[in-house]
Amino acid sequence: MLAMTLKEFRQVVRDHRTLAMLIVMPVVLLLVFGYAASFDVDVIPTAVVGPGATNVPEQLPELFDVETADADATRANAEEMLRAGEVNLAVVTGDGPPVVLLDGSELFMARAAVQILAAAPIPGLDYVVLFNPELDTSAVLVPGLAGLIIVFVGTLVTSMSVVRERETGTLEQLAVMPFRPRDVFMGKIAPYFLIASIDIVIVLTIGTLLFDVPLNGSVLPLIVGALAFLFVALGVGVLISSVSENQAQAIQLALMTALPQIMLSGIIFPLSSMAPAVRWIGYLLPLTYFNQVAKGVMLRGAGLGDLLMPLALLVALGAVIFTLAVTRFRSQLRPARVRAAT
Amino acid sequence: MRVVAVTALSKRFGEVRAVDDLTFEVGQGEIVGLLGANGAGKTTTMRMVLGLLAPTSGRALIEGEPVGRVDRRRLGYVPQGLGLYRELTVAENLRFSAEAFGTAPPDLAAEGLSEYANRKVGELPRGVTRRVAFVAARLHDPGVLILDEPTSGVGPLGRARLWESIHLVAETGTAVLVSTHHMEEAEECDRVVLMAQGRRVATGNVSEVISGLRTVAVVAGVTTARLDEIRRLGGTVLLSNDGWRVVGLPLSVVSEVVGSGTEVPATFEEAFVALSA
Amino acid sequence: MSWGLSRVTVRFGDATALAGVSIDVEPGEVAIVVGADGAGKTTLCRTLVGLEGIDGGEIRRPDRTGFQPETSGVWNDLTVMENLEFVAGAYGLATDPARRRIETLLEVTGLGGARDRLGRQLSGGMRQKLGVAMAVLSDPELLVLDEPTTGLDPVSRLELWSFISLTAGEGKAILVTTTYTDEARRGNSVLALDGGRSLASGSVAEVIDAMPGALFESARSHGPSSWRRGRTWRIWSPEAEPVPGATEVSPDLADVVTVAALAAEARR
Numbered sequence: 001m002l003a004m005t006l007k008e009f010r011q012v013v014r015d016h017r018t019l020a021m022l023i024v025m026p027v028v029l030l031l032v033f034g035y036a037a038s039f040d041v042d043v044i045p046t047a048v049v050g051p052g053a054t055n056v057p058e059q060l061p062e063l064f065d066v067e068t069a070d071a072d073a074t075r076a077n078a079e080e081m082l083r084a085g086e087v088n089l090a091v092v093t094g095d096g097p098p099v100v101l102l103d104g105s106e107l108f109m110a111r112a113a114v115q116i117l118a119a120a121p122i123p124g125l126d127y128v129v130l131f132n133p134e135l136d137t138s139a140v141l142v143p144g145l146a147g148l149i150i151v152f153v154g155t156l157v158t159s160m161s162v163v164r165e166r167e168t169g170t171l172e173q174l175a176v177m178p179f180r181p182r183d184v185f186m187g188k189i190a191p192y193f194l195i196a197s198i199d200i201v202i203v204l205t206i207g208t209l210l211f212d213v214p215l216n217g218s219v220l221p222l223i224v225g226a227l228a229f230l231f232v233a234l235g236v237g238v239l240i241s242s243v244s245e246n247q248a249q250a251i252q253l254a255l256m257t258a259l260p261q262i263m264l265s266g267i268i269f270p271l272s273s274m275a276p277a278v279r280w281i282g283y284l285l286p287l288t289y290f291n292q293v294a295k296g297v298m299l300r301g302a303g304l305g306d307l308l309m310p311l312a313l314l315v316a317l318g319a320v321i322f323t324l325a326v327t328r329f330r331s332q333l334r335p336a337r338v339r340a341a342t
Numbered sequence: 343m344r345v346v347a348v349t350a351l352s353k354r355f356g357e358v359r360a361v362d363d364l365t366f367e368v369g370q371g372e373i374v375g376l377l378g379a380n381g382a383g384k385t386t387t388m389r390m391v392l393g394l395l396a397p398t399s400g401r402a403l404i405e406g407e408p409v410g411r412v413d414r415r416r417l418g419y420v421p422q423g424l425g426l427y428r429e430l431t432v433a434e435n436l437r438f439s440a441e442a443f444g445t446a447p448p449d450l451a452a453e454g455l456s457e458y459a460n461r462k463v464g465e466l467p468r469g470v471t472r473r474v475a476f477v478a479a480r481l482h483d484p485g486v487l488i489l490d491e492p493t494s495g496v497g498p499l500g501r502a503r504l505w506e507s508i509h510l511v512a513e514t515g516t517a518v519l520v521s522t523h524h525m526e527e528a529e530e531c532d533r534v535v536l537m538a539q540g541r542r543v544a545t546g547n548v549s550e551v552i553s554g555l556r557t558v559a560v561v562a563g564v565t566t567a568r569l570d571e572i573r574r575l576g577g578t579v580l581l582s583n584d585g586w587r588v589v590g591l592p593l594s595v596v597s598e599v600v601g602s603g604t605e606v607p608a609t610f611e612e613a614f615v616a617l618s619a
Numbered sequence: 620m621s622w623g624l625s626r627v628t629v630r631f632g633d634a635t636a637l638a639g640v641s642i643d644v645e646p647g648e649v650a651i652v653v654g655a656d657g658a659g660k661t662t663l664c665r666t667l668v669g670l671e672g673i674d675g676g677e678i679r680r681p682d683r684t685g686f687q688p689e690t691s692g693v694w695n696d697l698t699v700m701e702n703l704e705f706v707a708g709a710y711g712l713a714t715d716p717a718r719r720r721i722e723t724l725l726e727v728t729g730l731g732g733a734r735d736r737l738g739r740q741l742s743g744g745m746r747q748k749l750g751v752a753m754a755v756l757s758d759p760e761l762l763v764l765d766e767p768t769t770g771l772d773p774v775s776r777l778e779l780w781s782f783i784s785l786t787a788g789e790g791k792a793i794l795v796t797t798t799y800t801d802e803a804r805r806g807n808s809v810l811a812l813d814g815g816r817s818l819a820s821g822s823v824a825e826v827i828d829a830m831p832g833a834l835f836e837s838a839r840s841h842g843p844s845s846w847r848r849g850r851t852w853r854i855w856s857p858e859a860e861p862v863p864g865a866t867e868v869s870p871d872l873a874d875v876v877t878v879a880a881l882a883a884e885a886r887r
Contacts, residue, residue: 003709010696010701014737168425176417334393379743379770379772379773468656495657497813497877529848
């Protein structure tokens with residue numbers, strides 16, 4: 001047994017990659033997630049509308065960070081802003097007592113607001129929770145969860161697609177056939193795309209039925225978002241596949257891309273609560289934007305126009321992944337040509 | 343025009359020179375064999391000729407064009423692992439290749455493969471899958487056929503049959519580049535390129551390679567001490583049916599140490615040893 | 620007392636890897652198993668050392684066997700010395716005798732100068748020699764080597780065979796498998812395997828003598844029992860009838876194995 005232990009020790013010490021993972025990874029992960037994990041709400045972007053727009057803001061608790069004060073805007077305008085996610089709280093002033101509109105799809109902000117208002121009630125101020133009146137956790141979690149599951153499974157499955165070809169030697173054959181690198185990329189994604197699309201529908205349907213998640217908006221923006229999101233998730237998988245030497249490595253990398261998405265995409269810990277140094281990682285993750293789109297459509301009934309930004313970003317991410325993967329393929333399938341070009 | 347022209351081709355992986363200043367050509371209808379042990383650089387060379395690996399220096403041209411720009415349809419390749427999809431059937435594999443190259447799928451009956459058409463490649467014996475890979479590589483009538491150790495692990499009958507097929511393909515005008523580590527297969531090639539440690543140590547047909555090289559045959563009954571002495575002097579000692587043969591030392595030197603010996607023409611294997619020393 | 624297999628059959632599900640195969644390996648002698656990939660050489664080796672169960676027949680195996688698998692058996696990220704020390708430790712060999720034995724083996728194989736080199740940095744020939752040394756280190760009575768010479772250059776092959784002969788000279792029984800028919804003459808006995816079945820067995824001379832019919836050489840093929848050999852064709856005549864335009868030649872082992880394979884094919 002001693003001989004065995006000694007041998008293993010020697011092998012591990014020589015395996016620099018695994019050693020780096022064992023020592024460096026836990027430290028990095030702790031730092032990143034430590035700064036990310038926070039339910040504390042520091043600011044709630046707020047809008048004040050109606051005739052009281054000028055003097056109401058100073059009366060509001062500090063937590064309500066007034067970004068817009070528009071005397072000419074109406075309650076309908078305020079609801080629009082909330083639906084589009086521009087602000088998460090609106091104070092509607094008018095003839096009667098002011099009404100506070102809360103965005104129920106931002107659970108922690110809504111709860112923080114309710115707490116503050118209950119603790120130090122402003123006389124005559126009433127509040128209404130829009131979009132998730134019960135402040136139900138599942139309603140807020142399920143859309144994001146669905147996305148997480150899809151990204152996890154989708155990336156994992158496609159991450160092995162190219163590696164398998166390399167291991168069986170068929171990648172070389174593809175390289176000597178008249179295929180263009182983008183043919184190979186799209187061909188590899190296509191079947192998974194179809195299956196995963198059906199998957200998303202199933203997962204979201206079950207989610208809405210079992211967990212009482214509403215579907216308040218039109219399905220179109222959701223579909224657009226889901227398709228763009230899928231393209232990115234599967235594309236990342238293929239990209240991982242093209243840089244992995246074997247299936248074990250591919251799975252490792254796929255898992256490593258899944259972990260940050262749980263913690264940093266805003267599905268559990270709100271992005272606004274994260275330290276800025278860590279928050280930017282969240283802005284690079286496709287799940288962050290799918291979460292915004294899914295919650296926006298399902299809970300807030302947001303339309304295409306409201307969700308233009310996250311949708312555009314998803315499409316942009318897709319384009320970046322596509323370019324990276326195709327470039328990577330080109331250097332693998334036609335290295336001699338790449339050389340000649342330089 | 344030479345179909346395949348390799349000039350001063352080199353490939354370095356860090357400190358290791360996998361291929362070192364290699365030059366050779368393959369003409370239309372010619373069978374050229376890359377001969378050498380594992381690690382001599384045969385597979386690396388082939389991958390550079392196919393454009394799968396970029397050389398560190400030197401160049402490879404196919405039909406006068408740099409390999410990166412060659413129309414893939416001019417190439418046919420059977421790698422060591424055969425390059426077939428194990429979960430797909432023979433028919434599906436061949437159809438995929440045919441479609442990729444834009445030709446009609448081959449006639450399975452004519453190739454003697456109809457009984458295996460709907461069997462998965464992963465379930466068939468090596469001999470059959472080798473033939474399938476061979477068909478897949480030439481169904482688009484390539485100008486160049488590159489075969490990486492097609493006879494590795496094949497018994498004598500299988501090897502003979504494979505070489506028959508290779509000769510038939512060459513007769514249609516295809517240039518064939520084959521690699522092997524069986525010395526006796528040098529006879530099957532029009533020309534051989536002997537490789538050792540990435541370098542070309544000889545080229546030509548079998549008689550040209552052997553030409554003039556002599557070995558000293560020594561009858562059995564020589565002590566180990568004497569053999570060690572021969573080795574110290576720089577000779578290589580090989581076993582033969584009836585004694586020892588010494589490569590690399592002249593008769594006079596050998597006789598002095600051992601007391602006897604006759605000069606005989608070298609075998610191909612002995613020539614290889616002498617040239618790669 | 621010879622080691623080996625007696626009419627052993629090994630099945631994996633529906634496939635029969637070995638069918639009624641017998642082989643004897645005498646102490647102090649080298650038995651050679653020749654066959655193509657998939658013929659059953661590796662299964663035979665693994666069965667003989669006890670890594671595979673059998674579905675019929677008997678195995679005669681000593682307590683101490685040494686085995687070198689097809690993949691050389693060397694650990695790539697350990698040095699030559701560490702590889703040998705590991706084997707010594709695994710077998711619980713006493714330190715001093717083990718160290719002496721390791722030194723002797725390093726000298727005999729010529730690996731002394733490479734003792735601190737990592738397994739993956741060794742040339743093919745050196746790696747194979749190390750693998751054999753590791754199999755022999757524990758002083759087994761039966762040594763089984765699976766394709767130690769495949770893919771090696773002629774000089775390394777010769778050095779490996781010298782090492783094997785030396786080890787046989789120490790009284791060990793050795794079984795070596797190979798795909799090169801010309802290596803069969805290095806052994807005391809040969810077994811030709813094809814598809815799990817024995818095509819021929821005995822000493823090389825016996826096997827060649829036992830070939831049925833006669834062998835001819837011609838510039839052209841003649842019927843289904845012809846095959847290319849270099850620039851000419853070999854033609855087998857099962858009934859020893861002369862073939863027009865061909866000259867009779869004496870067969871070597873490769874010819875005999877080919878004939879046996881042809882005959883087996885005809886029977887199927």
